[in-house]
Amino acid sequence: SQQGEEDPQALSIxxxxxxxxxxxxxxxxxxxxxxxxxxxxxxxxxxxxxxxEREKHSGRLRVTLDTSKKSSSLLIxxxxxxxxxxxxxxxxxxxxxxxxxxxxxxxxVNP
Amino acid sequence: ETGVxxxxxxxxxxxxxxxxxxxxxxxxxxxMYWYKQSAKKPLELMFVxxxxxxxxxxxxxxxxxxxxxxxxxxxxHLHTLQPEDSALYLCASSQVDLGVSxxxxxxxxxxxxxxx
Numbered sequence: 001s002q003q004g005e006e007d008p009q010a011l012s013i014x015x016x017x018x019x020x021x022x023x024x025x026x027x028x029x030x031x032x033x034x035x036x037x038x039x040x041x042x043x044x045x046x047x048x049x050x051x052x053e054r055e056k057h058s059g060r061l062r063v064t065l066d067t068s069k070k071s072s073s074l075l076i077x078x079x080x081x082x083x084x085x086x087x088x089x090x091x092x093x094x095x096x097x098x099x100x101x102x103x104x105x106x107x108x109v110n111p
Numbered sequence: 112e113t114g115v116x117x118x119x120x121x122x123x124x125x126x127x128x129x130x131x132x133x134x135x136x137x138x139x140x141x142x143m144y145w146y147k148q149s150a151k152k153p154l155e156l157m158f159v160x161x162x163x164x165x166x167x168x169x170x171x172x173x174x175x176x177x178x179x180x181x182x183x184x185x186x187x188h189l190h191t192l193q194p195e196d197s198a199l200y201l202c203a204s205s206q207v208d209l210g211v212s213x214x215x216x217x218x219x220x221x222x223x224x225x226x227x
Contacts, residue, residue: 033215042113042201042218043154088154097142097161097207099216101154 005102006089012108019076021105023089024069032065033090033099034074043088046074079109114138117202117219124192125227132187132222134202142207143185144216145177148199160185161207192226199223 007022023032031050035043049056049065049072056063062075076083086106090099115136124130136143145157159167160179174196176188185202203216 035218040199040221040223042115042117042220043203043216044113045215045217048215097205098156098159098167100156103151103153 006087006105008105009103010106010108012110013079015079015081015109015111017079017109019079019083019107019109021074021087021107023072023074023102025072025089025091026070027091027093029067029091030094031092032063032072033092034061034063034072035088035090035101037086037088037104039085046087076107079107081109081111083107083109113217113219115202115204115217115219117200117222119222120220121223121225123225123227124189126192126194128192129188129190131189132200132202132224134185134187134219136183136185136202136204136217138204138206138217140204140206140217141182142205143179143182144203144205145185145187146201146203148201148221149197154201158187189224192224194226197224197226 005024013019031048033048034046036046037043047058047063049063060077065072086104088101088104090101118133142161144159147155147157156169157171158177174191178186199221201221202219205216206214
């Protein structure tokens with residue numbers, strides 16, 4: 001069954017604005033990961049947040065995790081046209097090797 | 112690049128053809144994965160090889176046959192495919208340590224498969 005569900009499905013913003021994407025999941029997890037995919041290419045890992053962490057930063061990325069609500073958010077600050085891509089959350093369902101991906105959020109950053 | 116390569120990048124095949132997709136990882140990982148990505152659907156996990164043993168086969172039709180000869184190479188053999196099998200096929204690798212929660216996966220660029 002599908003685990004992560006991203007929201008919104010699509011987001012269009014202007015360069016310089018912040019972009020926030022959300023992910024909800026159903027079962028217990030060890031960690032939650034965010035990936036980015038440029039059109040027709042492979043996924044690139046962005047950030048991993050463990051179930052005992054509430055917030056994590058990496059450059060212009062900020063990820064939060066609320067295990068009580070089974071939700072996570074990805075914030076991209078000061079967006080650039082090069083941030084245009086699809087963003088996926090992935091959960092591990094307490095497996096040490098398997099990830100379940102959502103359908104993704106398509107982010108378009110207009111110059 | 113991510114350290115995971117896939118060939119070919121594009122493949123067009125008829126329903127009666129036999130072809131193979133190849134994946135190679137240069138990261139020293141011990142787990143490799145095949146995923147299928149179709150338009151407007153979540154990424155679907157097809158097969159997992161963990162320490163060279165197949166540990167996952169998510170009800171994939173037998174016209175898809177994986178092979179993992181060693182921890183660095185993974186193949187997906189294709190035969191008598193259907194048009195609905197047209198998709199982007201992604202290979203990934205990761206490190207799996209027993210008793211430790213999952214690490215990130217590294218993806219190849221994918222093979223765009225079109226079945227005519």
